Amino acid sequence: xxxxxxxxxxxxxxxxxxxxxxxxxxxxxxxxxxxxxxxxxxxxxxxxxxxxxxxxxxxxxxxxxxxxxxxxxxxxxxxxxxxxxxxxxxxxxxxxxxxxxxxxxxxxxxxxxxxxxxxxxxxxxxxxxxxxxxxxxxxxxxxxxxxxxxxxxxxxxxxxxxxxxxxxxxxxxxxxxxxxxxxxxxxxxxxxxxxxxxxxxxxxxxxxxxxxxxxxxxxxxxxxxxxxxxxxxxxxxxxxxxxxxxxxxx
Amino acid sequence: xxxxxxxxxxxxxxxxxxxxxxxxxxxxxxxxxxxxxxxxxxxxxxxxxxxxxxxxxxxxxxxxxxxxxxxxxxxxxxxxxxxxxxxxxxxxxxxxxxxxxxxxxxxxxxxxxxxxxxxxxxxxxxxxxxxxxxxxxxxxxxxxxxxxxxxxxxxxxxxxxxxxxxxxxxxxxxxxxxxxxxxxxxxxxxxxxxxxxxxxxxxxxxxxxxxxxxxxxxxxxxxxxxxxxxxxxxxxxxxxxxxxxxxxxxxxxxxxxxxxxxxxxxxxxxxxxxxxxxxxxxxxxxxxxxxxxxxxxxxxxxxxxxxxxxxxxxxxxxxxxxxxxxxxxxxxxxxxxxxxxxxxxxxxxxxxxxxxxxxxxxxxxxxxxxxxxxxxxxxxxxxxxxxxxxxxxxxxxxxxxxxxxxxxx
Numbered sequence: 161x162x163x164x165x166x167x168x169x170x171x172x173x174x175x176x177x178x179x180x181x182x183x184x185x186x187x188x189x190x191x192x193x194x195x196x197x198x199x200x201x202x203x204x205x206x207x208x209x210x211x212x213x214x215x216x217x218x219x220x221x222x223x224x225x226x227x228x229x230x231x232x233x234x235x236x237x238x239x240x241x242x243x244x245x246x247x248x249x250x251x252x253x254x255x256x257x258x259x260x261x262x263x264x265x266x267x268x269x270x271x272x273x274x275x276x277x278x279x280x281x282x283x284x285x286x287x288x289x290x291x292x293x294x295x296x297x298x299x300x301x302x303x304x305x306x307x308x309x310x311x312x313x314x315x316x317x318x319x320x321x322x323x324x325x326x327x328x329x330x331x332x333x334x335x336x337x338x339x340x341x342x343x344x345x346x347x348x349x350x351x352x353x354x355x356x357x358x359x360x361x362x363x364x365x366x367x368x369x370x371x372x373x374x375x376x377x378x379x380x381x382x383x384x385x386x387x388x389x390x391x392x393x394x395x396x397x398x399x400x401x402x403x404x405x406x407x408x409x410x
Numbered sequence: 411x412x413x414x415x416x417x418x419x420x421x422x423x424x425x426x427x428x429x430x431x432x433x434x435x436x437x438x439x440x441x442x443x444x445x446x447x448x449x450x451x452x453x454x455x456x457x458x459x460x461x462x463x464x465x466x467x468x469x470x471x472x473x474x475x476x477x478x479x480x481x482x483x484x485x486x487x488x489x490x491x492x493x494x495x496x497x498x499x500x501x502x503x504x505x506x507x508x509x510x511x512x513x514x515x516x517x518x519x520x521x522x523x524x525x526x527x528x529x530x531x532x533x534x535x536x537x538x539x540x541x542x543x544x545x546x547x548x549x550x551x552x553x554x555x556x557x558x559x560x561x562x563x564x565x566x567x568x569x570x571x572x573x574x575x576x577x578x579x580x581x582x583x584x585x586x587x588x589x590x591x592x593x594x595x596x597x598x599x600x601x602x603x604x605x606x607x608x609x610x611x612x613x614x615x616x617x618x619x620x621x622x623x624x625x626x627x628x629x630x631x632x633x634x635x636x637x638x639x640x641x642x643x644x645x646x647x648x649x650x651x652x653x654x655x656x657x658x659x660x661x662x663x664x665x666x667x668x669x670x671x672x673x674x675x676x677x678x679x680x681x682x683x684x685x686x687x688x689x690x691x692x693x694x695x696x697x698x699x700x701x702x703x704x705x706x707x708x709x710x711x712x713x714x715x716x717x718x719x720x721x722x723x724x725x726x727x728x729x730x731x732x733x734x735x736x737x738x739x740x741x742x743x744x745x746x747x748x749x750x751x752x753x754x755x756x757x758x759x760x761x762x763x764x765x766x767x768x769x770x771x772x773x774x775x776x777x778x779x780x781x782x783x784x785x786x787x788x789x790x791x792x793x794x795x796x797x798x799x800x801x802x803x804x805x806x807x808x809x810x811x812x813x814x815x816x817x818x819x
Contacts, residue, residue, distance in 0.1 A: 225813040228725070230725060230811075230812050230813040231813045250730075251729065254724075254727060254729050254730075255727070257725070257727060258726060258727015258728075259727065262726075263722075263725050263726060265722075269718055269719065269721075269722040271420075271719050271722070271723075272424065273420035273421060273423065273424035274420060282723065282726060282728075283726040283727045283728075285413045285416070286413050286723065286726070286727050286728040286729075286732060287727055288413075289412055289413050290411070290412060290413065291411065291413075291416070331726065332726075335727070
């Protein structure tokens with residue numbers, strides 16, 4: 161269980177799922193209320209590799225923000241890693257998010273003033289307050305895993321799009337999170353780079369047992385995940401498991 | 411290096427052009443503040459030194475003589491017109507005790523017993539009304555550095571010797587070694603008259619004083635004004651020139667005598683100095699405001715430019731306090747580095763100005779006073795302004811919603 165500082169009430173340590181959503185709704189607006197999510201129930205087990213699909217406006221990104229603890233639901237309950245998130249204050253939520261969840265975005269959003277290795281280290285640096293040797297080694301090792309060991313000292317702006325996305329992936333993993341959320345991680349890449357990044361996600365899922373939730377419009381990509389949750393109009397329209405998920409390019 | 415400092419430094423380095431521009435802006439602002447403070451401080455010091463160079467901080471004399479209205483036999487006062495009496499040179503009653511009491515007061519550095527009175531200086535057909543000042547040179551030197559104003563001869567007041575100003579010497583055709591007569595007289599009584607030898611000439615840098623003042627020995631004025639054993643004034647020098655008024659009040663309270671500080675007798679000068687200070691503070695306030703707005707605008711632009719990065723930092727575990735600190739540190743760095751540049755500019759301008767224009771005697775026309783306290787105060791001010799200016803952008807940065815960034819990019 162991730163340490164988030166002074167306690168909110170932890171849930172009993174059982175073989176609980178990593179993530180549990182119960183009746184989660186999210187509304188936006190006050191005068192004109194838009195119901196974006198309507199009663200989502202979802203359970204994600206440790207090590208799952210899940211695709212979240214659906215048409216534009218179906219609520220995928222909003223759901224991802226709630227799961228990523230970037231936003232709070234209007235109603236319903238979210239449990240993550242044994243914590244009832246609704247009972248935590250903002251500081252605890254930030255700590256839980258920082259230590260328990262990694263993010264990969266469609267646009268890599270690396271910090272251009274930092275090198276690839278420093279970008280990877282940033283979450284750990286923010287958490288520990290100071291740079292240390294172990295941190296550097298961990299970042300170097302992750303860069304090796306994503307195939308960019310020799311680019312460690314390059315500035316983000318000197319890397320290609322695919323390379324930048326791989327650096328972002330290494331950054332998402334530096335805290336050894338239990339869950340990685342990826343919003344269209346290959347959406348901004350050419351086919352070859354996209355495939356490389358996806359393969360990397362799968363490999364890391366296999367190696368570390370980290371759970372992945374990948375938002376995608378790409379049905380081909382979704383078909384290569386273990387499970388596909390399809391949203392329509394803010395509700396789970398289908399939740400299916402791929403019999404034999406293909407780990408390779410079709 | 412702490413995380414927040416690392417990010418702040420990288421952000422400043424990344425926006426090199428902006429950073430240099432604002433550093434120059436802060437530097438010019440702080441430089442102007444330092445230069446103005448040094449210039450105005452120097453001018454004021456010089457002005458006060460010139461004014462107080464020839465006078466005591468506090469002059470103590472007997473209270474003015476007032477007529478007393480006696481009641482008539484029935485106890486009632488009839489309608490009476492009271493005439494103000496003419497003031498004459500009078501001695502302070504028990505002046506030695508009064509002087510000792512004054513010397514014991516806190517903040518008193520030196521005292522001198524003197525007699526001042528009007529007389530005529532006559533030589534041949536020439537005559538000039540003068541102020542005769544009877545002094546004991548040893549004690550009076552502690553109040554007014556007479557020797558520094560001496561341009562010819564020496565300060566020798568023994569016997570019938572006198573030190574006069576250059577203007578009087580010119581008017582009466584006197585030089586060191588020449589003799590002239592001092593005559594004291596009133597409508598009702600003939601005063602003493604004596605022939606004095608000029609032992610020295612002074613130049614106070616003030617034509618009126620150079621024409622009017624004649625220094626003779628205290629003993630000579632005592633017999634001249636019929637004050638055997640007495641003195642008409644006690645002149646006092648305090649430790650702090652701007653504490654002269656409270657000191658005068660303390661002296662009046664202790665001795666019951668009339669005590670006038672230089673601040674009261676030079677009220678116009680003081681008003682002038684205060685106005686100068688007020689205008690200086692106004693200028694400095696607007697400069698500080700400009701510096702603060704400069705830093706705030708650069709950081710505000712930086713927050714907008716880096717909103718995505720801030721969103722990512724927030725999403726990956728950076729707390730709102732850490733984000734705030736990143737921008738506060740940038741403000742502090744801009745303020746303190748800017749103040750270093752400003753000190754260099756201020757000192758450079760000050761030195762250039764003080765060497766550029768010189769008086770005929772070689773002293774600077776624009777005296778500039780540069781001191782470490784001024785630098786430290788300006789540096790602290792710039793640091794404070796930098797931090798204060800960064801507060802709003804920092805708060806705005808801390809409020810960045812990572813969900814918004816992820817939703818809309």
